[in-house]
Amino acid sequence: MSFATGQLGLPTAQQLKKYRIWDSYFTPSFSHPGQDGSSRLITDIEQTLPTIKLGKIEKLCYFAHVGIGTTTDADLEKLLRTQPEAVAKPLKQWPEMMLGMIQLNANNVRGSLDALNRWLRDGPMLGVYFPGGGPGAMTCTHRNFTPLIERIRQLNGVIMQHTWFKTGGKQGAGESTPSELAELASKFPEQKFLCAHAGGEWERGIRAIKGSPNVLIETSGFDPTAGFIEMAVREIGAERIVFGSHLPSRSLGTELGKVIGADITERDKTFILGENYRKLLQPIL
């Protein structure tokens, strides 16, 4: 059965278009793009297209593996280094819809610096993602981050850092918390950082980055717990909140619902759903 939007909790198509939604955290085939470097990734995007259309999402940013050790598949890593066209295939296939950033590996500084030149300086990627798990994860207060952040700053790149505050402690040694991101961000006041998932346990996450004006929070990756967006707007302002969909492993309902269902102004929703992210990307677009 097909519905007109405006039913079942979703605003009208016209209203959704008015928001001009840009998604900062699109995760198709997140851990592995397929043995040929792209097929699973492309299939995942294709399967998500109806949802993207339903939500009237204008643009989505995915995080590409580029062969610097962010997966455990040695054959894939080699292929991604030697066949860069596989890395950028989503951008070629959906040039109007897709944005891309590269997954960096702070354990591999030399490789990461080369990748920054290859993919940010020479294009078409717009920034980097520092993972919280897998072989590319490293706590963001490590000294290895310094040369990487300096180079990203020179290239006007955007930084998305995976963060969580997990009850019971970190699940892996390479995970980062919002507090650790705030510590890193204090050393680079001219660089903006995106605190992915607002730390998951968002009441602590928001508090941890409140005093760091160069840190914005990203909204995806945890259940649609009520009150999150309201607290974030109250504590750090709507201008420091950026929408992420986490599609397709999370749902439009979970992630868009957080913003749509929040008791905030329509103007603030517009900031969160697209305007803030566009502003962040502007220097490198």
Added chain:
Amino acid sequence: MNEPNFNMNRRDQHAAAVTASAATVLSSKSVRAENAAPQLKIIDTNVSLFQWPFRRLPLDETEALVNKLRSLGISEAWAGSFEGILHRDIASVNGRLADACDSYPELVPIGSINPELPGWEDDLDQCVNKHDMPGIRLHPNYHGYTLGDPRFAELLKRATAAGVFVQIATSMEDGRTQHPKLQVPDVDLAPLPEILKGIPEATVQILNYKPRLSLLAKLAKTPGVFFDISRVDGTNGIANLLKTVSADRVMVGTHAPFFIPESVLIRILESNLSEPDLSLLLSENSSKLMKA
């Protein structure tokens, strides 16, 4: 069930609502024939009243919650109580719940029972005979027992004999975000199929369950087991659930006000279900369960 009928008891009102529901679903065909948007009846089987112990929620006042549900087209909501999680004076918890629900015709009170407490049998009796509740809600993980505990089987037997269904809340909050001094793992549902073999007339609805395929397949084959969708995530989450679980066992549950109620409804939109499956999910299954 938009207007209260003061000449009917609560179960009569439910029966009337079921009839209205069927009429609405049936009439939706003719509405669509006129090229208009279908009128959908939505029953939310999983809301809670009062305050979550760890933070204030935007909709934790009953009037605000009901107004939100109305704005979303939800015409009936089965309401448990957040107080039932940690309070020990369960009789007063259920009394306040029944009183609050009396003010809103949309709300159906679902009492809390804690079989760890002495005298829980009296609480069950009050739910059934004093408050006329059609079901009860259990929180085995917060109350400190497993489904393998003989008291659970005894409770299930008594509830079934009294003609009420049993909701088991497998979780209330993601374990990763719980208060460090109150970490509560999800309820282990593994013993349930075996227990239900001994109580074949029982009706159990599992709430807030994040499906795990191996156990889900077993539960899906167990007669009398139903599910809500409050934690069924992923853009194909509900459609995938229906590959394992028959569509006549799945119901809407928003877990509001802890979760944003729009989230589950948008997820249903994303799932692009067939018309029959959608009707079952939105209200037919829950209407049938209530009628039974």
